[in-house]
Amino acid sequence: MPVKVAINGYGTIGKRVADAVLKQKDMELVGVTKTKPNFEGRIAVNKGIKLFATSQDRLKAFEDAGLKVQGTLEDLLKEVDLVVDCTPGKVGASYKPLYEKYKVKAIFQGGEKHDVAGFSFNAVCNYKGAVGRDFVRVVSCNTTGLCRSLYAIDKAFGIKKARVVLVRRGADPAEDSKGPINSIVPDPVTIPSHHGPDVQKVLPHIDITTMAFAVPETLMHVHVLNLELNNSATESDVLNALSQYPRIRIVSAQEGVDSTSTIIEYARDLGRARYDLPELVVWKESVKSFGKEVYLTQAVHQEAIVVPENIDAIRAMTKLTESPEESMRLTNESLGIGR
């Protein structure tokens, strides 16, 4: 029997996770919720996805807009095994009592605190720890990107110390009201930023300090990593280690993939829907080794990178498979990751 899944919050992450669930043979998307009628809800209905209002008092707005809904979130929760909470940051926690009331497993996103679930997830790092759990938090886009590369390099050479500068996109492409629009903002101005401690929720043994800046750009985040290793590695050793993982894609600036906008163009040319690139992108030429000291630069497509992690979290929590390799293989194949 496929696992029955609901999505609460059909926005940037929710609609992508919904599309990914639709591609899994072992999962069924029962429905998605919206707070108010808009084009995303209408497209969902036209695609055959069942739409639910988040609460009773919102039903009339959908009726007035002529957008068919099947009931409320509470009606939806009665029909599912698991809900993927994709509501805005810090809103998800307020829904936990409702998920508990309907005895539905729940995945929260990186905008929530670790404590909301008590377990922060990244498929390659700690899949087995999520097996059978009722609540899991898939870490944020930046943390997911860092976990992937740090895990690969730590496995191969051991990481003694990681120091990372994050250049964060100011907003997602459709977020007209957010910024900055003419500034580089230390975000936060204090060190460390929250990303390092968040990585440690998944990889507790990594000594990591992060600092972050927000910039007027919407396409991707960029991270500059300075790593002190336990064992020496050449540039090709590092690239070989990263290449073992389908969710890490090495690109070449010499071939013209030399900026976040050309990475997006590359994703378009790959034929990716919404130009989504769930893979972490590492620039080949950025890898520089001084024996045990290594530098590299990586880019994160913030809207897409957490999508496969949510799919794997569903498999782990519902015990569809207890094997991380099997789950990641199924997810990667269905989403075209690594191709």
Ligand code: NAD
């Ligand atoms: P979003 O604003 O694009 O989408 C949130 C959706 O939830 C919208 O459809 C909104 O209408 C709906 N919503 C608002 N209030 C609600 C409520 N009370 N109940 C139910 N639904 C409600 O947000 P997003 O960018 O998709 O972020 C969702 C989560 O994913 C956050 O925790 C965020 O931190 C995390 N995340 C976002 C990104 C990103 O780059 N956008 C990347 C990784 C993780």
